Amino acid sequence: MADVRAGVVPASRSLFYCLIGLLVTIGIAGLLVAMFGANRVVTGVLVGAVGGVAAGVALFVRDVVELTEHGIYVRTPFRSATVPWDRVVAGRFTLDEHGRWALALDLTENGDELVLLSIPPVIGPVSGAYDMRKREQVTEIREMLRAKRIPITVLPGIAAALNEHWQIAPPTSR
Template sequence: MVRAGVVPGRRAAWYGSAGLLLAVLIGGVIVGVFGLNRIFTGIAIGVVVGIALMFALFGRDGVLLSEQSIVRRTPWATSTIAWDRVVAGRFALDEHARWSLALDLNGGDEPHQELVLLSIPPVVRPIANAYDHRKREQVNEIRTMLRQQRIPVVILPEIADALQRHWRIAPPTS
């Protein structure tokens, strides 16, 4: 099973707002019950609980690629997409000048859908930190899964060149 997916900006803002609201609420309750002498305790507990909520929301949001199907999850819903709905994959620039690995889907409610699996900043140097290493692993895992499912992947030449030169990821053969 491969974990992927990109949380849209609007949903990420809602998750952050929910965490902040919960932190303020819990901090206010602790200060209200125990008095002003516990303001720092209220802030600390509120921040910890707010961050825990945000981790839970972001952790639940994503896409899981398995041998049988693709599972798209949000904190409030789960949907399954069969592999036979996937037309192709593409690794290209998105509207924010980031590299986006997406699947093109057919069928369903809309005539043409897109499922973004990964969005990373352009690769301009060898792996320098844990983030780069994790994203390289994720690209390899997704490519392996797509290869096993016989999904063709189109990749821009400049992206293929940068991945090969900096991250030592060979371009797709099919």
């Protein structure tokens, strides 16, 4: 079975990554202006913006949850951890506190949870690349959990919408 990439970057960490990107932008722009004079402000801002965007993208790309045959790897730019499959009690597809649909794993210790996916409610058929990628992720995660024999609970409204609009059948018991 292929590895599955998932993960949700919390708002606080997203803000932190954007702040780092902004600081890189300002730093590079300031350095170029200091080296070449005030006539290079526009060049400094442009080069700084490229550097800042690259830094931000690198941080977001490194922040991922990867489901593999051997375990679940939780990575951020500054640390990583491995969650063995035997710590996973169940999966659930429910509403989160922001009204989005969240696919999360319940872990054995301390009632911890690991959010794999957070998507806006599905109200129509796949209409673009974002919808297609999220549909693929839901299918891949579900297949991985099924292969690992981890039960998945899906709210009836979510199951009905996924079945109707994205043609993802509700989970079945084995």
